[in-house]
Amino acid sequence: MSHVVMCHGIGYQYKHRETSLTEWYGALRTSMSDAAHPVPEPERVSAVFYGNCYRSLNTKSAGTDDEFADIPPLRAGDVRDPVESALLDVFAQGTEAPAPGGKGATQAALRRLERSEALGRPSSRVVIWLVRQVRRYLDADDTVRACAQQRFARVVTPDTKVVVAHSLGSVVAYEALCAHPEWNVDTFVTLGSPLGLGLIRERLRPAPGEDGGHTWPHVGRWINVAADEDPVALVKKLGPVFGDKVEDRLVVNLPWFDPKRYVLGGHSVMRYLTTGEVADAVAEALRAQKR
Template structure:
């Protein structure tokens, strides 16, 4: 049974569990080997795949030659919900430019974020789509329940480590808090947005200012954030979730700032995973 369980973030709507498992496993194993740590075998790794929970009812087929070709023609005007605007502001804050003082400057915020390429070379409509995926998970209870149900049977008594990237770290936190009977040793979060108030205030259970956050039923929590990563805007989670969180800063490079592949090959992530497998 699987000793390591992986949970992806946004952008996997048209992917498949096998593709995700293969891509992540190669980078995870590379990170362990390059750091001089014992590698894991493919049979010891499982994936929580929830991307197709975001598919429209009755939609058939996969994406075209361009992975973004089937997205609606989103633009900044489609970001009209308070939560979506709050997320846009938080992401744009990390572009290094002056921050507008009101939500009325949506066009300016959006332009700064897209032109900064901090989220890679994704087209503008994909940036809106990414924000809307986070919004839907946090506000659509039916979707959220469907996503969390994907954990059923993946985490077993043999699971020692959960590795979660981006929105996946939010989902992993919700899942671990909901299952105190699981015996997971270590949670490794990569490029996590859990420090953003727009997200932490909508967790299950929510983080309430002035109150202690719930610990996600693990012995150890290792959080890795890249200096350049705009999604992991709050680099240290210990002030919010408890001093036991082990925060590590890394550099992924500007154009791979949020890349899960770059995170998985860092020594900090590799050591967290290896130590969790060894129970250290």
């Protein structure tokens, strides 16, 4: 009976579905209440969780407050895949941090991303780990994509009217919505989406047509919300890429740095969910359902 389905992005490998849903629902409830919209009941909101598709079930650590404790000590020399290198370079170009001098390309990109307030100053090992998750989802030889798509299909119901997806989750959701014309989803809301990046688009399923055009997902409305400060959503407007029907909304997500959590930067899903644009999009989709 889920009317609203949410889908997370990168960095959820050591989190869980219920705890993530509680955080997301709390932020959405706040924004909808602030905007004086009716707030959907908790049982009407569900989440797609594919974080543990990236790991075996017996590698979860316990008894630590550091959500990144199990990330290996990755360094610039560990970035050997050309897609990972290209993603690092693209995301670094979108940051406000100055380019360091006298560094190799990968090292320079990592330094810029580490210094980015918009991302919350993540360590280089976290940056590499997150970029690797994007690359693995897009890798045709990896199992992550199939696992994530299977999870998505399990959560959507005939009552689902709006899908809200953040970061890499917007790629997962786009592919799922394209693959299921039988679903009744009316509205697709993307937050901090990298779908505008050529590196991402050329690896989508379905693939771009011969003219470079992209398939429209099986929804009536697509609202894309991007923060000016978000380096992941480097291409702020998806309309020129996916068609004029995309409703692009630009917001401000000022960074809030907490040494324990990188996620409070401009790319933060919590920042996005508390915007009026997201509250309005969800409320309008739920109102349309009742007509």
